Amino acid sequence: MKLEYKILWLDDQIKDFIEDEIIQEIEEFLSKKGFKPEIITTSKSDDFFEKLDNSYDLILTDYHLNDMNGDDVIKRIRSQDYSVMTEILFYTAKADLKDTEKISRVSFLETNTLLGDHRDEVLRATLNLVDLTIKKFQTIVAMRGMIMHETSSLDVEMENVLQLLLSKSPTPDEIISTIKEKYKRSNDEFNKNIDNLEDIDTIIRIIGASHRWRAIVRNLTDDEIKSIMVNYEKEIIMIRNNFAHAVLEEDETGRTFFRHKADGIDFNEAFCIKIREDILKHKQNLDSLISRLQ
Structure with a gap:
């Protein structure tokens, strides 16, 4: 991690997070921590994997994607093709995550709702995980x-x-x-x-x-x-x-x-x-x- 804190975010409904100013709140949170935020968003898995590399400090991805299964997204991130070990927040509005304990450095969030609260819970989980990665970085x-x-x-x-x-x-x-x-x-x-x-x-x-x-x-x-x-x-x-x-x-x-x-x-x-x-x-x-x- 350097002064730029980079996030790569995959969600086919990412426009909802943008319109609700969720991304803006994350940027403001990072700025208050003394970092320059750079949040790259995409709604397509192909575009996501084109952008994916080891330069990101955090990856956010929805489980239920229109063009790719959520499990496959994480497996591909960790595969030899990419070998990216960045912290990941893997979230869903449905209680159907499986075998979550088997993937390292991945945080899982089930909001159990399809309403507006879902995005707020993703925001809270994201800010908590950002804090965690900063604390790891600040092992001085x-x-x-x-x-x-x-x-x-x-x-x-x-x-x-x-x-x-x-x-x-x-x-x-x-x-x-x-x-x-x-x-x-x-x-x-x-x-x-x-x-x-x-x-x-x-x-x-x-x-x-x-x-x-x-x-x-x-x-x-x-x-x-x-x-x-x-x-x-x-x-x-x-x-x-x-x-x-x-x-x-x-x-x-x-x-x-x-x-x-x-x-x-x-x-x-x-x-x-x-x-x-x-x-x-x-x-x-x-x-x-x-x-x-x-």
Whole structure:
């Protein structure tokens, strides 16, 4: 799982879930958890299997389909042809599910109704299962891996933004000169090397995330994007560095979590939601910057 939470949903009456705003509620729930929701819906099994791969975090499917038996859908998902082990919610409005305990990582829901309550019960079961998959993801070790991956991707985006700023600037040499001076002041060990470098790609790469951030902020106009970028070091760079040096601890309830001892930061569930929200915010902000500069 990354910052994008992907759901693949098969139901030949999927339009009813769309019209009842069930899908919208799931998207809002995921957004509040700090994820970017992507819900792919289909009413045809052929279309479903064309879209099926291991990129999804959750699969939803009805048992009673017009063009394929529900049992066959799940068997095919788990077959060697696809080998997808994603969590599945398998639901029906009729009490006729059989041999449900024999299929791994599949949750079964019998609503025993064909009325409107059926869709509400599917919604509740879906939200519960989403919570479960997020909790599995937040066994914290995985959370640290996600943060390292996503912030490294942002580092690359920052390099791209700085390259574009330089390409658009009427005085790129002055910017490079300032970058060098700022870099020398805080990195004495590289002083003897930085003056000999003229290749812009190399300079941008070796100055580090904090110096790239400062160079970008210095060369942005005073607008909304700049005001957000001012917080980039605190919300992205410092958090990534603290997480990298945090240690795994366990409290009296058995909850495992990472704690940065020097700063006393507890990377608990609420804080991890904020981290995901901040990463998404800065991803979108950098995308807007790049679009504006291209």
